[in-house]
Amino acid sequence: MHNASRLLVRNVMTPQVEAVDPREKLSEAARxxxxxxxxxxxxxxxxxxxxxxxxxxxxxxxxxxEAAEDVRVESIMSPGVVMCYEDQSVLEAAVIMLEEKVRQLxxxxxxxxxxxxVSLGDLAVRTDSTVSGQGLNGAPEVNSLLERPEETPPPQxxxxxxR
Numbered sequence: 001m002h003n004a005s006r007l008l009v010r011n012v013m014t015p016q017v018e019a020v021d022p023r024e025k026l027s028e029a030a031r032x033x034x035x036x037x038x039x040x041x042x043x044x045x046x047x048x049x050x051x052x053x054x055x056x057x058x059x060x061x062x063x064x065x066e067a068a069e070d071v072r073v074e075s076i077m078s079p080g081v082v083m084c085y086e087d088q089s090v091l092e093a094a095v096i097m098l099e100e101k102v103r104q105l106x107x108x109x110x111x112x113x114x115x116x117x118v119s120l121g122d123l124a125v126r127t128d129s130t131v132s133g134q135g136l137n138g139a140p141e142v143n144s145l146l147e148r149p150e151e152t153p154p155p156q157x158x159x160x161x162x163r
Contacts, residue, residue: 009093010086012126013107013116019044020053022074029073030058042106042114043077049106049114051077083108086115094123 019042020029029041033055043051053073061076082100084093086107093105097120107116 007090008086009084009088009090009107009118010116012090012122013086013118014122015116017042017106017114017117019049019114020073021045022050022072022077024073026058026071026073026076029053030055033058040104040117042081042117043073044114047113049081049083049108049112051079052081052104052106053077081106084118085110090123093118097123 018032018036018038020032022043022045033039033041040052040054042049043053051074053076057076057078082096082102083106084096086109096105097103104117104119106114107118109115
C-alpha cells in the first residue's frame with residue numbers, strides 16, 4: 001500500500017509534456033491542444049518555464065478579445081506558473097492544487113527543467129484506492145477536491161507581483 005506522503009509526483013505525472021513558445025500564434029497552440037486532447041500547455045522560452053496557457057485563456061482572453069489569428073501565446077498566457085517538483089509527494093502536489101485552485105501543475109526537476117505535468121485526474125486515477133480513499137493520508141480537504149474535480153474552479157489570473 002502506498003503512503004501518500006511518500007508517493008512521489010514523478011510516479012503519477014504525465015512525462016514528456018508538450019509545451020509552446022510564447023511567440024507562437026494562438027491558433028497553433030489551440031490546434032496543439034486539440035490534437036493532444038489537453039486543456040493546457042506549459043509555455044517555455046528555451047528551457048525556461050515562463051507561464052501556462054489554458055483553453056480558458058484562449059476562449060476568454062484570446063478569441064473573445066481579438067482576432068485569434070493575430071494573437072500570440074505571450075499576450076494571453078497566465079504568467080507566474082504554479083508548479084511542483086518531481087521529487088515532491090503526491091500529497092504536497094494535491095495541497096498546492098487545492099490552495100492555488102488549479103487542476104494541473106507543470107512538474108520540474110531540481111534543475112528547473114520541465115519534465116512532466118500532473119493533474120487532479122492523475123492523482124485520482126494513478127494512485128491506489130488507499131491514497132484516494134483515505135483522503136491522501138489524512139488530508140480530507142484534498143480528498144474532497146479529488147472526489148469532485150468538476151467542481152474545482154478554473155485557474156484564476158495571477159499577477160506575478162502578488163506572489
